[in-house]
Amino acid sequence: MKRIIDSNVALIKAKVSEHIRIALRDYFWKTVHDEKSVIEPVKNDISLGYLLLRRLRISLSKET
Numbered sequence: 001m002k003r004i005i006d007s008n009v010a011l012i013k014a015k016v017s018e019h020i021r022i023a024l025r026d027y028f029w030k031t032v033h034d035e036k037s038v039i040e041p042v043k044n045d046i047s048l049g050y051l052l053l054r055r056l057r058i059s060l061s062k063e064t
Contacts, residue, residue, distance in 0.1 A: 023059040024052055031055075 019059070020056060023056055027052065027055040
């Protein structure tokens with residue numbers, strides 16, 4: 001237990017969670033929300049989820 005605490009795993013998890021929250025929030029409000037007239041909800045449509053995951057992947061890339 002002490003090794004886990006000393007390893008900062010909890011801090012890393014918190015930082016990653018915060019990054020994901022901010023990245024998806026910003027993408028949603030700055031891109032998806034502004035283009036909401038183009039995006040129409042369709043039952044069982046996964047395109048919005050795909051876009052969010054793709055944006056998350058980009059935000060976690062080595063360049064970013």
